[in-house]
Amino acid sequence: MLMSNLYVGVSGLQTSQNALNTTAHNLANIGTEGYTRQQVSQGTRIYNTISQTPAIADSQIGLGVAYTKCKQVRSAFLDASYRLENGREQFYQISYKALNEIEDQLQEINGAEFAEALNNLWVSVQEFSKDPTSAVTQNSFVQRSSEFVECAKSVYRGLVSYQDNLNDNIAKIVKEMNKIGDQIDELNKKIVSIEAGGVEHANDLRDTRNSLLDRLGEFGNITYEEDHLGIVTVQFEGTQFVTSDNVHHLGLDTEETGCGYYTPYWEFEAKKYYDLVGVEKLDISGAHIMDLTLPVTTGLNTDVGILRSTLLARGDHHATYHDIADSDDTYYNTMVSQSVMMNVEAEFDQLFNNVVTAINDVMLNAASNPATIARLNGTDYNDDPHKYLMFALEDDIDTLDYAINDKEAGTIYSKYTVLNSKMNDHLLRNPSIFSFVTIDNEADKAAATALKQAFSQEKYTLNPNVTTKINLINYYDALVGQVANTASVDKSISDNQQITVDTISAAREQIVGVSSDEELEFMIQFQNAYNASSRFINVVSEMLEHIINTLGR
Structure with missing residues (x-):
């Protein structure tokens, strides 16, 4: 005993x-x-x-x-809540950062010069309307128009550059997600090997795995489950990502968007096929990671994760005014308005198109004036009235990446977008080649007034969802204000979400944290x-x- x-x-x-x-x-x-x-x-x-x-x-x-x-x-409930709410906070944070960058582009970096160029153009229009036959006002009008074009190109290229940066970020996100998936799979194997004897517990390895799940939750909506062996299986946006014996990697496709932008897809669900000439192609139509056409709402958990937010912010192409003017409301609301970059690009390009079209229309109408025809008879400019329009199209449209295909008509839109338009070379060389005169050799006040009214008439809207009519003078301010308001909303949501995340994190820390x-x-x-x-x-x-x-x- x-x-x-x-x-x-x-x-x-x-x-x-x-x-x-x-x-x-x-x-x-x-x-x-x-x-x-x-x-x-x-x-x-x-x-x-x-x-x-x-x-x-x-x-x-x-x-x-x-x-x-x-x-x-640990608390499984707090872990799941933290990962979901933290992913939601990251979604709005990315959206806010994109809007903040756009606001800088529109107000500080290039936008300040553009706003000044637009205002100077309006001033020159007013002076031109007073005496359209003056060589001084004609030259000022042409020069201000040229400045307007160059500043517009600078702003649009700045937006495109940031859009390209977002595209690069998508590649980095996918690479990190694949790495996290591989690390979780490796930890699963190590934990099982250590705990198989029922003696040791691989708690430190579990800590590492939990940290990886926290990080993965920042990228999107995840669910996970641990089996009796200690293996954690993970679903990302409803699709199996880490299984008990494998990792389903994400791939990047650049063909679907048509402009070299990445489309993430599940590699195991993509299908290979051969086209009519025997070239191997990849069909990812059934392998998309998430449906980006769904409305962004907390109820559907479509406002969770860095990946979705970055994809939405970037969009799938460089938008032009055609995405607003030549599309129905369904296309705009599902494909354009949810992308902050595409929406701003389309609205900005619409401003450019409206200004260019308004000026050219007035000048084209004036070109039919008998006095103008008689004055230009026998010159190089009488065979084509478009030669004395203020703006022209680039000579080689095929070199541009910004014209978009009409899927039904099979044509290419190319009329007066920011990057396919330029100043008329004839007017730049000789600003007084065209003037507003009547058959009596008097100043064409009616045409000059029409030009002025083209800027001041309130008949434009930012997009199909806006009913308030504005003029070309106030259009840019309305665009900047819209971006600022949206950024303010996203910032408010992000800040409130951060409070929620901090509260859950504090509650979780009370459980998992060490008290000396x-x-x-x-x-x-x-x-x-x-x-x-x-x-x-x-x-x-x-x-x-x-x-x-x-x-x-």
Whole structure:
């Protein structure tokens, strides 16, 4: 009996020592990011049955205490809530950053010069309307128009450049997601190999895996489940990403958008085929990661993740006014308006098109004036009235990447977009080649007034969803104001979402975080238990020594 009590004391020493090691491990990682507090679970060892008597409890003797488990202290509910809400905060943060960048482009970087150029053009129109036959006002009008074109190109190219940066970010996001998936799969295998014997617990590896799940949750809506072996399977946007034995990687396709922009897709769902000439192609129509035509709403969880937000912000091509003027409301609301870059590009290009078209229309109407025809008769300009329009198309439209195909008609729109338009070379060389005069050789006040009214008449809207009519003078300010208002809304949502994330994170930290005071209490407790076990062994040892010495006499 006394010999077995020695084993009881030894079990106390071993268990207390292991508990002290766990406490020391907690204290050593008190500042480690992603570390989860570990908690010791103790239980009794199996009992030895000495005798069994009917109707009486068995006579048993215990074998001491057992260090049954070292478990992580986590809340599955808080983990899931944190990853979802953090992903939502990242969505609005990316959207706000994109809008903030656009606002800088429109107001500071290039936009300040454009706003000034537009205002100068309006001033020159007003001066021109006073005396359209003056060489001074004609030259000023042409020069201001040229400045307007160059500044418009600068702003649009700045928007396109940032759009291209967003496209590069998508490639980086997909690369990091694939890396995270591979790391989770590798950790699954290591955890299973360590815990297969039912003795050790790979808690530090689980901490690393949880940190990866936190990061993956920033990219999109994820769900996950751990099986009895300790393997975590992960779904991303409803599709299996990490399975029990594999990782479904994401690929990048550049053919679907037609402008070299990346379209992420699931590689395992894409299908290869050969076209009519035998060239291998990739069909990703059924392999899209997410449906970007769905409305952005919390109810559908379509406002979660960096990947969706970046894809929406970028859009799928460089938009022009055709995306507003030559499309129905359904196309605009599902494909254009949800992309901050495409929407601003289309609205800005629409302003450019409206200005260019308004000026050219007035000049074309004036070109039919008999006095103008007579004055230009016999010159190089009388065979084509378009030669004395203010603006012309680029000579080689085929070199431009910004004209868009009409899928039904199979034609290419190319009329007066920012990047396919230029100043009329004839007018630049000779600004006075064309003037507003009547058959009586008087100033054509009617045409000059029509030019002025083209700028001041309130008949334009930013997009199909806006009903307020504005003129060309106020159009740009309305565009900038729209961007600023949308950015303010996204910033407000992002800030509120950050408060939610911080609240959940604080609640989670209270559970998973290490408290130095609490761990020191545990350390004292386990030290006392260790000392008690040691004293217990000493007492048993003294008793055995006394018995042996007594019997020896």
